[in-house]
Amino acid sequence: MESLQVQSYSNSYTVYVGANVRHRLASLCNNNYQTILIITDTTIENLYLEDVKHSFSADQNVHTAVIPAGESSKSHDVYFRLLTKAIDCGLDRKSLIVALGGGVVGDLAGFVAATYMRGIDYIQVPTTILAHDSSVGGKVAINHPKGKNLIGSFYPPAAVVYDVETLHSLSKQEIRSGYAEIVKHALIDNASFFQDVVQHRSIYSISNEVLIDHLLRGIKVKASIVQEDEKESNIRMFLNFGHTLGHALESELGYGKISHGEAVAIGMLFAIKVSEDLLSISLPYNELYDWLKENEYPLRLSYINPTDLLEKMKLDKKAHNQKIQMVLLEKIGCPKAVQVDHSWLLKKLTKFLEEMTVE
Amino acid sequence: MESLQVQSYSNSYTVYVGANVRHRLASLCNNNYQTILIITDTTIENLYLEDVKHSFSADQNVHTAVIPAGESSKSHDVYFRLLTKAIDCGLDRKSLIVALGGGVVGDLAGFVAATYMRGIDYIQVPTTILAHDSSVGGKVAINHPKGKNLIGSFYPPAAVVYDVETLHSLSKQEIRSGYAEIVKHALIDNASFFQDVVQHRSIYSISNEVLIDHLLRGIKVKASIVQEDEKESNIRMFLNFGHTLGHALESELGYGKISHGEAVAIGMLFAIKVSEDLLSISLPYNELYDWLKENEYPLRLSYINPTDLLEKMKLDKKAHNQKIQMVLLEKIGCPKAVQVDHSWLLKKLTKFLEEMTVE
Structure with a gap:
């Protein structure tokens, strides 16, 4: 133990x-x-x-x-x-x-x-x-x-x-849902944790030993942030990486249609795209995408109206005066809250949804 | 201010x-x-x-x-x-x-x-x-x-x-109800505060200046105890002086029949009697009684069954394993939590209720 x-x-x-x-x-x-x-x-x-x-x-x-x-x-x-x-x-x-x-x-x-x-x-x-x-x-x-x-x-x-x-x-969907949050903790914490997770190609056959390790490391990330900002005045919002779109997707598709973690997985992919564009950097988008696909995350979406989705994103608790604030990554382990221009975001989101529906 | x-x-x-x-x-x-x-x-x-x-x-x-x-x-x-x-x-x-x-x-x-x-x-x-x-x-x-x-x-x-x-x-009853808690704060804090309160023979004609003074001193007593024991693990229970019987009376007579502070006033008289007997000391019972009477506190009770009342006292939050614990005074300003034998307390309560009904 x-x-x-x-x-x-x-x-x-x-x-x-x-x-x-x-x-x-x-x-x-x-x-x-x-x-x-x-x-x-x-x-x-x-x-x-x-x-x-x-x-x-x-x-x-x-x-x-x-x-x-x-x-x-x-x-x-x-x-x-x-x-x-x-x-x-x-x-x-x-x-x-x-x-x-x-x-x-x-x-x-x-x-x-x-x-x-x-x-x-x-x-x-x-x-x-x-x-x-x-x-x-x-x-x-x-x-x-x-x-x-x-x-x-x-x-x-x-x-x-x-x-x-x-x-x-747990069902496969529940395992996927949970592992998405482990991946999130890895992405906002450090690259080696992320590598350790994605090197396991199947989350459905992970040993107790590895699971204990991943859970403990995930909890450590959460705990260290919460200790510093229990009441969510600043850095606790980093734990919301992938959640701005994730929550909006859950709400737009209807709760239960997609699990929380599955929605966050898609939200993380989008947050990585936005980070790459807005911060002119390169992140392991493909590596994450392939790993999610291998693990049967639902990455193909039915048609969603991007404008409706953007409206939902404005309801995010990180929003200030109706301005969307997303958690982005400067690199793995370096999260950053950034206010994003709505019309730029709508274009980005429209393109992202197109890719996810075509696939 | x-x-x-x-x-x-x-x-x-x-x-x-x-x-x-x-x-x-x-x-x-x-x-x-x-x-x-x-x-x-x-x-x-x-x-x-x-x-x-x-x-x-x-x-x-x-x-x-x-x-x-x-x-x-x-x-x-x-x-x-x-x-x-x-x-x-x-x-x-x-x-x-x-x-x-x-x-x-x-x-x-x-x-x-x-x-x-x-x-x-x-x-x-x-x-x-x-x-x-x-x-x-x-x-x-x-x-x-x-x-x-x-x-x-x-x-x-x-x-x-x-x-x-x-x-x-405020109505007269509301003033009485509130002043009982000021008296309680005085009794558990110090004799000069108590004297300052009871020297005012009528609580219905007190100036703003005196009222501000009494309120502030009452709040100070409360605040200093709460600062030391916010979650009520030990000394915060001193604030319950007069409340073991007070709450039982409120509940037995039916809420609204007697105000909270009026019930606490009677509870304080009883707690003083118990303190005097159990700790072999003398406290200003008569002084408090007379002051309450002059201020029209209801000190004459209709018949209440002492055994029923004792049962209600066992529900007090200070009770441990159904044993009644009362806050007593060693002297004014020195409260003390004491576990009281039930059969002894029943006798004491019966006599007290008789006095309060005869009066």
């Missing part, structure tokens, strides 16, 4: 990464919690809930709450029902919530923990590769019908316990 | 206290906020909303949301509607929420600010004496049908702007 320490504004917590660590969850807690509520979803319930439950001892009161799998559970309604459940289970200020699942469970259970009795401890137990990103950094939230993650807090976990064994039950 | 600085875990903020400072609210902001949402209730709307609105300049977008006056607005439903309102008004991460009102508005609007886009700035503009307590210290919350303040955060304001002119519109 590997571990690393993350410093947040309010506490320091450990991220454990290893095979089968879910069985040791209770022993990795700093406190001997009397009452525990494990929140998970209908998919993970059948796979790992019992293992996590049994890691606690008989004299601890362990309760469980199972939410429907999927983004729609990050709702106000499910949030409120979980708070009621916490009360009914007798959770007090010294109790623990365990978030067992992917990003949806982590965000939702984390927000319940953040606001139950003004905040109690919670532990992230991510079961997707994508959640290596969301489980670290303390961002927790639910959705509002008018927008994603509009209701939330910055509330760091008491620990993150990452069992790579649970990642073998 | 007087001011004092409060240090919280995340920021340092200023508490301004003075006459007519509501007209200067905008100039007391550290930032030039582009978009502002003032949240107030139906009572305060007609009294001070226009003044606060007009303190902002014409190029700032000032929106208002008015909630029904009263505790029932601290609901999940009103909370969600305010978040929707914030979205509809176009509030972003750099926007400001102004909480104009008493504790209900402060707690609710503060929780909206704490969780809107993971937290935006808010300013407390208290319009009750009682809110000198709740507006400082960063506790924000809403109620759950199963209990008060069960959903909330620790989220300090960007500033507190306290206009004592607004306190002249």
Whole structure:
């Protein structure tokens, strides 16, 4: 088992990464919690809930709450029902919530923990590769019908316990989605990390050992940025590399049509093109493109109106007074936020979409 | 105008206290906020909303949301509607929420600010004496049908702007309720503060000057304790002096039947009796009793079953494993948390209630 320490504004917590660590969850807690509520979803319930439950001892009161799998559970309604459940289970200020699942469970259970009795401890137990990103950094939230993650807090976990064994039950699409964020962390951090990832031609047959290494390095990138800028006033926006177009694509195509990471993969390709043109440099566009293609990322898009897409990009949280700001790369490992002229961007985007639809 | 600085875990903020400072609210902001949402209730709307609105300049977008006056607005439903309102008004991460009102508005609007886009700035503009307590210290919350303040955060304001002119519109009951917390701050802090308060025989004819002095000293006591123990792990519980019985009384009689401060006043009398007996000391019980009586505090209770009341006291947040813990006084200015034997306490409580019903 590997571990690393993350410093947040309010506490320091450990991220454990290893095979089968879910069985040791209770022993990795700093406190001997009397009452525990494990929140998970209908998919993970059948796979790992019992293992996590049994890691606690008989004299601890362990309760469980199972939410429907999927983004729609990050709702106000499910949030409120979980708070009621916490009360009914007798959770007090010294109790623990365990978030067992992917990003949806982590965000939702984390927000319940953040606001139950003004905040109690919670532990992230991510079961997707994508959640290596969301489980670290303390961002927790639910959705509002008018927008994603509009209701939330910055509330760091008491620990993150990452069992790579649970990642073998992921679908190919989920593996792709998660690996896109690992590639993103590599691209904004350093060239050798990027090379180490893309030298593995298939992400579907990666060993636990390599997976642990990639996850840990990804988490390190995230953690070091978040430690410096927890509340997202400046450099935390670098983590948004590939997300300006990525989020717009997700929203324009309809959530669920394309996974988050798949959309970010396309967003990264576009951000690299923009970087090359705007900063007059050369980046490994083809290398990334080929690797994505080999790994079956959906790189062929159905027709999308570029003007509509640009409008969505203006809604990006990095935008200032409706001016689009993109994270670009001066070189691998050197991200930079740049305000981009809209008419120039529209031309660029139109051409990019043409290439992606023809292919 | 007087001011004092409060240090919280995340920021340092200023508490301004003075006459007519509501007209200067905008100039007391550290930032030039582009978009502002003032949240107030139906009572305060007609009294001070226009003044606060007009303190902002014409190029700032000032929106208002008015909630029904009263505790029932601290609901999940009103909370969600305010978040929707914030979205509809176009509030972003750099926007400001102004909480104009008493504790209900402060707690609710503060929780909206704490969780809107993971937290935006808010300013407390208290319009009750009682809110000198709740507006400082960063506790924000809403109620759950199963209990008060069960959903909330620790989220300090960007500033507190306290206009004592607004306190002249308070009812006698509201003045009593607020002054009980000032007396509490005096009792846990020092004897001369206590003497300074009780020498004023009528709290209904106190000058602005004296009121500013009392409020500032009360806030100082609160602030110095909160600075040392923001998350309520130890000494912050001293602020609960009088509250173990006070909260139980409120709950047993039904919220609204007796005001919070009136219940705390009775709770303080009881805590003094318990202190005298348990710690074999003498405290100014009669002095406090007479002062409360002169100021028309309701000291004559209708019959309450002592066993029922004791059960409610066990629900107190200071209780550990169902054992009641009370804040007692070794002398004025020396509070101490003491675990009290239940059967002894029941006898004491029975006798106290008899005295309070006979009187």
